[in-house]
Amino acid sequence: MTIENLIKHANTHTGKLAINVHKFGGSSLANSECIERVIDIICRHCQINDIVVVSANGGVTDQLFNLCQLAKDEVDYTEALNNLHFQLKGLIAELLNEQNSSYLTKQLSDDFLQLSDWLANDYKQQRNNILAFGEVWSARLLSAVLNERICPSHALDSRDFIQIASEQEPQVNYDYSRDQFNQLKQTHQLTIATGYIARDVNGQSCTLGRNGSDYSATIMAALTGAANVTLWTDVDGIYSADPRVVPAARKLHRLPNGVARELGRLGNPVLHVNTLKPLEEHATHLHVASSFDSEISGTEIGKFGFLAKQELSVTYSNDVLLVSSEHLSALSKPEAFTRFSPICFDEKQALMVIKQEQQKAVSQWFASKVGDVTFKPVAIIAVVGHKVAERGDVKARFKRALENTRTLDVVSSTSEHSIISVLPDSCSPELTNVVHHEMTKDAKHIGVVVAGLGNIGERFLSLLPNQIKRQSVLENVHLVGLLSSKKALINTDGISPKQALLQFEKQAKDYDETLLLTWLKNHPYDELIVVDITPSETFSLLYREFFQQGIHVIGANKWAASSSTEYYNGLTALAEQNGSVWLGNTTVGAGLPINFAINDLRRSGDEVKAISGIFSGTLSWLFEQYDGSVPFSELLTNALSQGLTEPDPREDLSGRDVQRKLLILARLAGFTLSLEDIECQSLVPEQLVSLSTQDFLKQSHLLDELFENQLLQAKSEGKCLRYIAKFEINEDGYQANVGLAFLDTDDAFARLNPCDNIFKIESQWYQDNPLIIRGPGAGRDVTAGGIHSDLVAICEQLSTKQHQVKIKGLNE
Ligand SMILES: NC(=O)C1=CN([C@@H]2O[C@H](COP(=O)(O)OP(=O)(O)OC[C@H]3O[C@@H](n4cnc5c(N)ncnc54)[C@H](OP(=O)(O)O)[C@@H]3O)[C@@H](O)[C@H]2O)C=CC1
Numbered sequence: 175m176t177i178e179n180l181i182k183h184a185n186t187h188t189g190k191l192a193i194n195v196h197k198f199g200g201s202s203l204a205n206s207e208c209i210e211r212v213i214d215i216i217c218r219h220c221q222i223n224d225i226v227v228v229s230a231n232g233g234v235t236d237q238l239f240n241l242c243q244l245a246k247d248e249v250d251y252t253e254a255l256n257n258l259h260f261q262l263k264g265l266i267a268e269l270l271n272e273q274n275s276s277y278l279t280k281q282l283s284d285d286f287l288q289l290s291d292w293l294a295n296d297y298k299q300q301r302n303n304i305l306a307f308g309e310v311w312s313a314r315l316l317s318a319v320l321n322e323r324i325c326p327s328h329a330l331d332s333r334d335f336i337q338i339a340s341e342q343e344p345q346v347n348y349d350y351s352r353d354q355f356n357q358l359k360q361t362h363q364l365t366i367a368t369g370y371i372a373r374d375v376n377g378q379s380c381t382l383g384r385n386g387s388d389y390s391a392t393i394m395a396a397l398t399g400a401a402n403v404t405l406w407t408d409v410d411g412i413y414s415a416d417p418r419v420v421p422a423a424r425k426l427h428r429l430p431n432g433v434a435r436e437l438g439r440l441g442n443p444v445l446h447v448n449t450l451k452p453l454e455e456h457a458t459h460l461h462v463a464s465s466f467d468s469e470i471s472g473t474e475i476g477k478f479g480f481l482a483k484q485e486l487s488v489t490y491s492n493d494v495l496l497v498s499s500e501h502l503s504a505l506s507k508p509e510a511f512t513r514f515s516p517i518c519f520d521e522k523q524a525l526m527v528i529k530q531e532q533q534k535a536v537s538q539w540f541a542s543k544v545g546d547v548t549f550k551p552v553a554i555i556a557v558v559g560h561k562v563a564e565r566g567d568v569k570a571r572f573k574r575a576l577e578n579t580r581t582l583d584v585v586s587s588t589s590e591h592s593i594i595s596v597l598p599d600s601c602s603p604e605l606t607n608v609v610h611h612e613m614t615k616d617a618k619h620i621g622v623v624v625a626g627l628g629n630i631g632e633r634f635l636s637l638l639p640n641q642i643k644r645q646s647v648l649e650n651v652h653l654v655g656l657l658s659s660k661k662a663l664i665n666t667d668g669i670s671p672k673q674a675l676l677q678f679e680k681q682a683k684d685y686d687e688t689l690l691l692t693w694l695k696n697h698p699y700d701e702l703i704v705v706d707i708t709p710s711e712t713f714s715l716l717y718r719e720f721f722q723q724g725i726h727v728i729g730a731n732k733w734a735a736s737s738s739t740e741y742y743n744g745l746t747a748l749a750e751q752n753g754s755v756w757l758g759n760t761t762v763g764a765g766l767p768i769n770f771a772i773n774d775l776r777r778s779g780d781e782v783k784a785i786s787g788i789f790s791g792t793l794s795w796l797f798e799q800y801d802g803s804v805p806f807s808e809l810l811t812n813a814l815s816q817g818l819t820e821p822d823p824r825e826d827l828s829g830r831d832v833q834r835k836l837l838i839l840a841r842l843a844g845f846t847l848s849l850e851d852i853e854c855q856s857l858v859p860e861q862l863v864s865l866s867t868q869d870f871l872k873q874s875h876l877l878d879e880l881f882e883n884q885l886l887q888a889k890s891e892g893k894c895l896r897y898i899a900k901f902e903i904n905e906d907g908y909q910a911n912v913g914l915a916f917l918d919t920d921d922a923f924a925r926l927n928p929c930d931n932i933f934k935i936e937s938q939w940y941q942d943n944p945l946i947i948r949g950p951g952a953g954r955d956v957t958a959g960g961i962h963s964d965l966v967a968i969c970e971q972l973s974t975k976q977h978q979v980k981i982k983g984l985n986e
């Protein structure tokens with residue numbers, strides 16, 4: 175990939191030119207395979223003026239720590255040093271061409287001479303300079319690989335521009351750092367900056383502690399006013415609980431800033447409290463994404479509306495201490511927070527909970543100021559969410575979840591975004607699961623995108639508000655997208671179902687398939703359902719993309735279900751593979767449960783032998799009404815205006831619609847066939863076949879004579895006109911056809927109400943007395959009702975579906 179590609183690719187994918195910061199952690203850069211993956215992510219997601227922040231290659235910092243320790247203990251470290259040198263030389267050789275490799279290897283050897291010297295003579299003073307090598311080597315190598323293969327890039331040592339007060343108090347001097355950075359940064363080159371390291375005001379090398387590279391990345395964002403920071407890491411997002419402990423944990427797609435800060439404060443391993451600090455005064459959004467699968471949407475942290483604020487998560491820690499002292503009251507709350515940032519501080523109960531690592535500082539302060547203090551190991555479990563401390567319902571549920579557990583107290587005063595319970599014993603995985611279940615059991619949010627706002631789509635939407643109100647399974651369904659053939663309205667925070675069409679009219683933008691697919695890929699919902707109420711083949715071709723993303727489809731559109739055998743089989747396999755549910759109850763018989771019945775017979779072990787009947791509501795209505803007194807074309811216009819026909823009524827008259835329906839049912843019954851295998855008699859005269867729909871409707875009087883003749887002939891035989899579909903198995907396999915028939919007027923297929931469909935199913939279990947399903951087979955209400963039935967069915971299925979959390983090293 176070239177620099178032009180990098181720019182073009184990035185622009186077309188993000189549509190933005192603002193600077194973005196990308197940070198790759200050590201495990202994402204652990205070996206040449208990982209680095210190749212990082213390069214791929216850079217090609218897909220970076221723009222040329224972006225900043226990439228890197229940690230040391232996986233394991234290198236640990237080895238540098240170890241070398242310092244060995245030097246301190248005066249143990250021979252030669253072998254450890256040589257191993258590290260060998261490992262890094264190997265990485266360089268694997269990734270670069272000979273010339274670049276020998277250049278970098280030479281630089282590395284010089285560094286190792288320096289490293290040896292420091293270890294031998296000055297390891298104490300030079301400790302941070304020794305540790306800093308890890309990031310310097312990593313940035314230098316990545317920059318060299320990019321320069322060789324992808325685009326101009328330069329490596330920067332962050333110690334040359336990030337200045338902090340001191341290692342103990344790592345507040346950044348932003349003005350100075352920004353100035354220095356602007357002097358060093360080269361435009362039209364990708365900047366690869368070292369994470370984890372900075373300098374203090376005295377010019378000494380400092381490290382930024384745990385998650386230090388994440389902190390570097392957000393500092394860089396604050397320096398440059400970046401729009402986004404992405405932490406590319408080995409997890410694919412922040413979950414509602416630790417997924418290794420709680421298998422039912424849900425990914426939190428969007429976290430409000432305050433909630434993320436509270437999670438970090440309580441010890442979330444991905445969100446360190448320092449990481450979020452530089453962004454406090456900026457509109458920058460922080461993303462957590464997986465470098466092992468960059469296409470999975472991760473977690474976005476920023477400013478969000480109502481829905482994201484509803485999310486709850488549960489976190490716990492067993493590494494905390496309860497501080498008791500009769501002098502605790504000497505410590506005011508503000509002072510306690512400035513000095514120790516305790517997890518809990520409850521003045522009334524004279525109770526303070528701190529992290530284990532704070533024990534030394536706390537005990538020193540008490541000893542020097544007021545007197546004795548004791549520490550007792552305890553645990554905490556907390557529910558975290560936007561302003562939960564003010565939510566009585568959340569508190570009540572939290573208390574109920576803990577009713578069988580020994581607790582010291584529930585504390586809600588520490589932060590408005592958490593309610594914490596202090597436990598005298600460790601917090602067990604069982605308790606975490608119970609509390610998580612209680613707090614999040616009804617929290618699965620389902621997004622719905624409706625494509626097609628015509629005849630049926632409009633009726634479907636008009637029923638939606640009441641359905642959501644009445645059907646408890648739809649409680650967490652949110653209408654998030656509306657599409658017509660030319661316009662689209664997507665609103666991640668939900669479109670009011672009551673105002674849907676009005677909002678569409680006012681706010682919809684031009685339909686852009688690429689933007690739509692990008693949104694669908696990154697949608698923030700637990701599940702997403704696309705309801706296809708279009709008659710469009712083009713739209714049906716997007717099902718592949720939907721299923722690839724695990725998106726569910728309800729299709730009233732018959733194209734996909736009646737596509738070629740190969741395509742159809744591919745689609746069903748893809749849906750199954752990705753856990754997508756595909757329902758199409760209304761593709762045959764509108765709201766009648768015919769698809770369901772055939773599916774159920776087959777699922778239960780029955781074998782369908784024949785399916786026949788009247789499958790077109792339109793033709794049923796027309797032939798029931800047509801007695802020659804009103805021209806056929808006039809009746810057709812009437813059927814169209816009632817919403818019975820296909821948008822182009824020739825789909826009905828040509829038999830194509832019935833042919834599709836027979837194919838769909840035969841496939842559901844387990845047979846492999848395609849449209850071409852079903853003989854079809856068209857009732858559309860040749861001269862009307864290739865006209866536009868509008869012109870066809872204008873010329874529809876040309877149908878009149880043809881139907882009049884058919885009617886006269888049928889009547890002369892004492893019969894009536896019907897359009898019949900028939901599929902049956904025989905010795906040669908099967909036979910399938912759809913076409914016009916003259917039936918006795920007392921035939922079961924003739925005695926129908928206008929618009930009725932009738933389905934006759936013969937099977938092993940229904941041989942002598944076939945199974946009959948009969949009722950209205952077209953129309954706005956029954957079809958919209960049938961789509962709602964699919965929506966309820968999908969939501970019921972999804973309510974019991976568990977997410978498979980993918981964690982590197984656990985199940986990947
Ligand atoms: N009528 C019935 O009784 C039954 C109908 N159905 C099926 O329901 C579907 C809809 O029928 P109906 O409501 O009558 O059709 P309409 O023509 O009234 O409405 C179709 C809608 O789909 C939109 N659309 C067309 N192409 C696309 C596209 N590529 N992307 C997004 N939107 C698109 C149209 O947009 P625009 O307005 O811009 O053209 C319009 O909003 C059909 O597939 C039909 O077979 C199924 C069972 C029964």
Ligand SMILES: N[C@@H](CC=O)C(=O)O
Pocket residue numbers: 760761762763764789790791792793818819820826831951952953
């Ligand atoms: N045009 C169709 C509508 C439903 O699929 C019919 O008349 O049956």
